[in-house]
Structures are given as structure tokens and as C-alpha cells.
Amino acid sequence: MRIARLVAAATCLVASASAQTVATDRPFEDTIAQRLRACTGCHGDRGAGVVDSAFPRIAGQPVDYLFAQLRAFRDGARTYAPMNFLLARQSDGYLREMATYFSAQPQDPRVVDTRALKPVDRAAFDAGRALVHEGRPADGVPACVACHGPTMMGTLPAIPALAGLPRDLMIEQIGSWKTGGHRSPEPNCMATIASRMSGGDIVAAATWLSLQQPAGVPEAPREALPIACGRAP
Amino acid sequence: MNRRRLALAIGVVVGVVAAGVFGLRSSKPPSSPLDATLVAVDPVANRDPVERGRYLAAAGDCIGCHQARGGEPYAGGLAVPTPFGRIYTTNITPDRETGIGTWSADDFWRALHEGKGKHGEYLYPAFPYPNYTRIARADADALFAFLMAQRPVRRPNTPHALRFPYSMRPLLVVWRALYFREGAFQSDPAHDAEWNRGAYLSSGLGHCVACHSPRNGFGGIAVDDELTGGLIPEQNWYAPSLTSHVEAGLGSWSIDEVVQLLKHGVTERYAVFGPMAEVVHDGTQHLDERDLRAMAVYLKSLPPKASDDAPPIQTTATMREDLMKRGARVYADACVDCHRTNGEGVARAYPVLAQNPSVIMNSTINAIRMVLNGGFPPSTDGNPRPYGMPPFAQRLSDEDIAAVLTYVRNSWGNRAPAVSPADVQRYRSVPVD
Numbered sequence: 035m036r037i038a039r040l041v042a043a044a045t046c047l048v049a050s051a052s053a054q055t056v057a058t059d060r061p062f063e064d065t066i067a068q069r070l071r072a073c074t075g076c077h078g079d080r081g082a083g084v085v086d087s088a089f090p091r092i093a094g095q096p097v098d099y100l101f102a103q104l105r106a107f108r109d110g111a112r113t114y115a116p117m118n119f120l121l122a123r124q125s126d127g128y129l130r131e132m133a134t135y136f137s138a139q140p141q142d143p144r145v146v147d148t149r150a151l152k153p154v155d156r157a158a159f160d161a162g163r164a165l166v167h168e169g170r171p172a173d174g175v176p177a178c179v180a181c182h183g184p185t186m187m188g189t190l191p192a193i194p195a196l197a198g199l200p201r202d203l204m205i206e207q208i209g210s211w212k213t214g215g216h217r218s219p220e221p222n223c224m225a226t227i228a229s230r231m232s233g234g235d236i237v238a239a240a241t242w243l244s245l246q247q248p249a250g251v252p253e254a255p256r257e258a259l260p261i262a263c264g265r266a267p
Numbered sequence: 268m269n270r271r272r273l274a275l276a277i278g279v280v281v282g283v284v285a286a287g288v289f290g291l292r293s294s295k296p297p298s299s300p301l302d303a304t305l306v307a308v309d310p311v312a313n314r315d316p317v318e319r320g321r322y323l324a325a326a327g328d329c330i331g332c333h334q335a336r337g338g339e340p341y342a343g344g345l346a347v348p349t350p351f352g353r354i355y356t357t358n359i360t361p362d363r364e365t366g367i368g369t370w371s372a373d374d375f376w377r378a379l380h381e382g383k384g385k386h387g388e389y390l391y392p393a394f395p396y397p398n399y400t401r402i403a404r405a406d407a408d409a410l411f412a413f414l415m416a417q418r419p420v421r422r423p424n425t426p427h428a429l430r431f432p433y434s435m436r437p438l439l440v441v442w443r444a445l446y447f448r449e450g451a452f453q454s455d456p457a458h459d460a461e462w463n464r465g466a467y468l469s470s471g472l473g474h475c476v477a478c479h480s481p482r483n484g485f486g487g488i489a490v491d492d493e494l495t496g497g498l499i500p501e502q503n504w505y506a507p508s509l510t511s512h513v514e515a516g517l518g519s520w521s522i523d524e525v526v527q528l529l530k531h532g533v534t535e536r537y538a539v540f541g542p543m544a545e546v547v548h549d550g551t552q553h554l555d556e557r558d559l560r561a562m563a564v565y566l567k568s569l570p571p572k573a574s575d576d577a578p579p580i581q582t583t584a585t586m587r588e589d590l591m592k593r594g595a596r597v598y599a600d601a602c603v604d605c606h607r608t609n610g611e612g613v614a615r616a617y618p619v620l621a622q623n624p625s626v627i628m629n630s631t632i633n634a635i636r637m638v639l640n641g642g643f644p645p646s647t648d649g650n651p652r653p654y655g656m657p658p659f660a661q662r663l664s665d666e667d668i669a670a671v672l673t674y675v676r677n678s679w680g681n682r683a684p685a686v687s688p689a690d691v692q693r694y695r696s697v698p699v700d
Contacts, residue, residue, distance in 0.1 A: 058608045072655025075641070076662075116661075122336075124645075
């Protein structure tokens, strides 16, 4: 009897020990999500962004937009050293697969919800809302929504969603167009528009946009845009 | 070091006068026919010259240097950082004004074989002619035929940005006297044809030695130190030993595993990263498996040497205990999903960390930079959709990275010196691109 109990106890011990080793390692799966863990460290689970981070959400962006950016990083047309390094030896086929995967991923509302809890510069917020929806025709600044869609969720095939992107990132990006750091394909429409925006305009638009909850999908392609824009070949 | 270099350089100016007299004698290119033993095992011997040249250009990874990021193939313009300043690679497309369109096959041969430009000027040895001098004339001609068949690209060469006195080309006569011997590949009758083919490719066109050896203050490599591993100057990656040293080199590798790494960029245990990812992507993945095997056979025959960078036997230091505990926490949080609890990784996806030379080698630079920068192995035909590692520079502090690396270097049978946060901090600022 005692021996039986001992054996039972020993069996339990062995069982729990092996259960423990099994439990510590998550099962490994060959999925595209697993292959792209290199991306989600900064861009968040499934690319939906990270709370309090300046790295952009990539989930739900138009696929051609993501593909063009990935290629631009790989080939050095867009400069951000960590991305240039990561993508240096990846094929077009794989970059296209990355773009397709992230383009199809859902949003995570927590990213913007958390931002909304912090104090907001109300004047910048209101000015930003006006600029995004109406632009400033007198200075030749078109409304953002004219290209990026009425909900700022982007337009197919390659105009990005800006709703809910990090404020600092948008200030940095639009600022780079203004100062000539951004070498987009010609005609470089965003450089033209940014050159007509003041620093205050940029901060205002970025403030309002960063607090918009991304929802829905990119708009269908448009025939006419208010300004001619180059596209990556 | 700098003072020594300067002293050497100044002392050497005297020699330049002599060089003017003796050094610039032009010589008729000697012929160096491809060894018959080697022809028999050359998998591309029967292809036409342009196709042979294409293959050989991959074997030498010419494009790795002669193409800038986003630039045209073979049009050069890549900045190569060296301790002496920046070298800009040249345009080797057949453009007549800015490339090598006016070169003859003899000119091209002289560049590879003698390290001299079209007008007899000395070439900077960032162009690895101490290795290319072993290329057979027939192979040089095939390479030239291939380059001449490329689209001419107009891109004027960028002047090198070298500091004085390195900016004075004639001074290279001294460097050449010390570190360059013009020569032809001699097959070794003590070995079979496969070994000799491997030696020909590795020591010539493949120029493995250029990265995988320590360089002295003058950029030279001592023969005794060849292939024992070295820090790539200015690029801050450590190219590990390729001798059969068990911990530091290829001692624990099978020939098949070497072939797999060169062909696919990943093996059951390991993955290439840093500059070698580029070599596999542009070069070795395109080589015939027989050639890769020949190179593996040759490399695996190299005995360990005194200068191999072996990890020292380490006694447990008390300061490590904190680091180890903190490292275990970071590992459980950031690493364990891919590299697994016991550091065994996942075959062909995530490298093994136990007994991994890149993890336990004396130099901590590769391990630190892998954690800081992450990376994908190259996308190759054999592994087109590689698994990647995220960069942790943006997420982990110097202390966390030092701790997790100390933990990894001292778990699962690994025993290597602790990594300090100061080391991590030092490589944070190294340009990644």
C-alpha cells in the first residue's frame, strides 16, 4: 500500500515535471505571423500599434502603400536605419507577402483610447480638425480627406490611412517633407503640400488625427486627386 | 596605433622614390592557365564565357561592393568604411566614360592579378587583389566577358575620402611589399581535386580571408592568422574563425551544414546575419552545390590555430549573479517564444543558442548587435520567407541587454564572460547600415 502510494506520488511528480517543461514553451507554428515577429515587436501584435509608442500602426493600411514603403526601406529611398537594415536582403515576393498580411489585420482601439486619456491641446485639436476636413484653399493646402478618404482611413491602392497614427510620427514625417528629407517619387505631392503648411499647421493636423479611432477600410480608388502625386514603380 | 601607422607611412616615403624607379615597371601579363585537375571538377567549365562569368561574379560577390543600396548593379558608389577613410567602390559596367568600357581583357586581368588600374596605378586593397591574384586567366576573362555584357551605366566614380597620407596612392607600394604577393593558384597534389577546387574558390575569388582574419594596424593579414576570425574594421561585425577550432570555428560543423548555410542562409542550428547574409544572398546561394561542398571540404580541413578566438575558461564571478537573475527574467519575457526554454531554438527558423559560436565567442560584438538590431536571414531560393528577429534597441535598456546576454552566455552548458552594459552602450551608436 505504502509502495503503491509512493509510486503514485512519483508518477505525479514526473507527470508534473514534464507538464511544466511542455507548458513553458508555446507550441511553434509555421505561420506568416510567426515569421513576422521581427515586425510586431515595434508595430504591435498583428501590426495594430503599441500603446504610448511612436512606431506606426501598419494593420489595415492599403497593401500597395505598405509594399511601396517596404521596398523604399530596402532600397534606401526611405531612410530609417533600423528598417533599412532589417529589410536589406528580402525579396519582392516576401515584401509583398508582408504587406498583404499586415494590410488584412484588424485595428486595436486601445492604442488611441489610451492617448485620449491624456491632456490635449484643445486649440490645436480644433485647428487640426478644420485643416483635415477643409484644408486652406487660399494657401493651396488641400483638405487631407480629399485624398486620404473621408474617415482618413486611406484610399486604394496606395494612399495611407492617417487616423490614429502616433502624433510625433506624423509631425516628423510631414516635417521631413517640408525640409526636403523625404524623397518620394515625383511629382512629390506631399512635399508641395508640406511646404505650404506652417509648423503650427503640422502639429494641429497631427494632434487631431492621432486621436481619431481607426475604423473601417480604405476607400475605393479615386479618379481625380486635387494634386498630382507620383507613385513607386 | 595611429602614431605607429603615421611613423610607418612617413618612414616609407623614402621608399616611394625607389618605387618610382622599380615599382612601376610594366610587365607583360603572365599567363596562368587553369589547372587540369581543377577543370575536371569545375561545374561550369562548359558554359559559355558570359554565363561562366555570371557564375564567377556570384562566387566573388562582386555586386556586394560594386552596387550601392538602391543603385544599379555593378555601377559602384558604395561607401566602404575603413580605418583610413572611406573608399567608394567603382563603376565596373561597360560605360566608356565612367565605367570600364575602354578596358581590355589584359587591363582587367592586371587589375585582378596585379592590383593595378588601367594606367598602372596601384589599386587600394579594399579591392581584394591579394586573393584575386590567384584567379586563373580563363576565369578572369570570363568575368570580363560577363561584365562587358552588362548594361552600361553612366555614374562617375566618387573620389575616395581617405585621410593623408593614405590618400597618396603611390604609398601603396609599401603596403604591397609587406602584404601582397602576386601569384597563381597552385594545386596541392597531397589533396584530391575537390579539395583543390575548394581551396581555389575560397582563397581566390571567394576572398573569405578578407573578412575572416584579423587585420593589423596597417590593414594587413599575417599568413599565420588567416581564417582565424577577425573584427571587420569600422563595420563592427566579428567574422568568426573558419578553422576547425571546436568552439570558435567550424569544428562542430558537418560538411553538409556548411553547404546548407551557404546555399540557404539557414541550417538546422544556425542562420547567417550581418555581412554574411549579404554574401549568401548575392553570392553563394547561386553556386553549384558541388562547389559549395568543395569549399566546405577545404575549410573543414584547416587545423585550429593559436590565434583562434577561443572563449576563455571562466570561473563564476559573483557580480554575475544579479545579471544572471535579471537576464533570466528578460529571456523569459523577450526571447523564450522563439529560442525556447532550453536554448535549442527551432530548426531552420530560430538559431540554437547553446554552444553557438556567435553567442559564446570571446568578442561579444555579434551577440550584442543581434539583440540591438535584430534581423532577417537573407531571402534565398532555398529559404525565401525567413523568420526574423525583432530589434530590441528600442525596447530594452543597456542593462537588460547585458543581463540577457550574460544569461544566454552562461546557460545550457555555455560558459563565457559576462557582458557589461557599457559594451552594449558602445554598440548602440554603431550605424547599422
